[in-house]
Amino acid sequence: MNSAVLPDVLPISRKILTLIGTIIIQLALGSAYTWSLFNSSIAHHLHVDVYKVAITFGLFCLSLSLASSQAAYLQRKFGVRYTTMIAAMLMFAGLFLASQSTNLLGIYVGAGIIMGAAEGAVYLMIITNCVKMFPQIKGVIASLSIGAYGLGGVIFKYVNHHLLTSYGLEYAFFLWGIIVFVLMIVPAFVMVNAPEQIQNAANSLRKVVIYKSYWGFWAIFLMTSMTGIYIIGAAKDIGEQIAHLDANMAANAVAVLTFFNLCGRLVIGSASDKIGTLLSLRICQILLCIGVATICYLALNTLFFFIAVACIAFAFGGTIAVYPPLIGDFFGIAGVTKNYGFIYLGFGFGSVLGNVISFVCNGFERTIPVLLVSMVLAVIIVMFTKNRAYFTE
Known part of the structure; x- marks a missing residue:
């Protein structure tokens, strides 16, 4: 129907x-x-x-x-x-x-x-x-x-x-x-389905999973979600415990996160039509890495903490926005719902995995370095991904 x-x-x-x-x-x-x-x-x-x-x-x-x-x-x-x-x-x-x-x-x-x-x-x-x-x-x-x-x-x-x-x-x-x-x-009541497109057999999920880049994108999405959701959800507490901000100042991180997350979704998604979806994803992963590294290794003050939070929120929002057109570019627009749908499982697994790592590491100071390692790995994967589309329609 x-x-x-x-x-x-x-x-x-x-x-x-x-x-x-x-x-x-x-x-x-x-x-x-x-x-x-x-x-x-x-x-x-x-x-x-x-x-x-x-x-x-x-x-x-x-x-x-x-x-x-x-x-x-x-x-x-x-x-x-x-x-x-x-x-x-x-x-x-x-x-x-x-x-x-x-x-x-x-x-x-x-x-x-x-x-x-x-x-x-x-x-x-x-x-x-x-x-x-x-x-x-x-x-x-x-x-x-x-x-x-x-x-x-x-x-x-x-x-x-x-x-x-x-x-x-x-x-x-x-x-x-x-x-x-x-x-x-x-x-x-006003929603309609997009016109049916000619289905290339290669567009099916069963076909695209043979490509290393597909699993690379899956892994990047998992690690980005794991890092982004964990830090965004705990930003106020991180500000208090690591940056040593008072409760009122640390609470401002929520407003910073919300604003830059929205900016990332709008800016990166729109820019990807001009600079390409893969380059947009690379920019987001590098920004995420910089933001997490700032929390890990700099002597945090108010300015550096909010810069780090802004980088993470902007890059996380940008990654979420660029993924649907990215998967369409690489694996065909006709199969984008199913092909992205499987990758989106990484969002759910990442949201749980970040909390599991935190429980095992027992604290922000040990958890965030683990997240940084995962983001370095994500940067390496995206940098070695070839900038080409596999299917045309």
């Missing part, structure tokens, strides 16, 4: 409506990145430690990545319109379950697993769907879509903070679910 029966040439008006709908939906999906606002309130409400509540976001990321790996199947089976509608219902159901939960299991299942699966079902699908609609400016399209996701986190930081302080935890979850449902279900 498809979301619409499309002619050979899709009218530009339908493409633009689909792009606008994608941006609105991405704003709603980005609201999940305000989860940290709820950790302490949930911990107090359920009388548990905060770190146990924080596990919810790791489950969310893992569930998101697993669902994203099935985006191509879902698009083929249901189309972007109906998949988005189903995901909107699941997002509301997950938040409603969380609002009614009296234990951590309900939080884990509702806000972690169900919300993550709902978000993963559409996040990657609607991005790659728009990339296929505008193949000549795929970098710009990817940056707009993924930038909207980052902007959603900024907007909902204020929205969810207001809901939480004004209505309390239970109603905040419920109202958040209502808002997200509306922002997803209304644009879904």
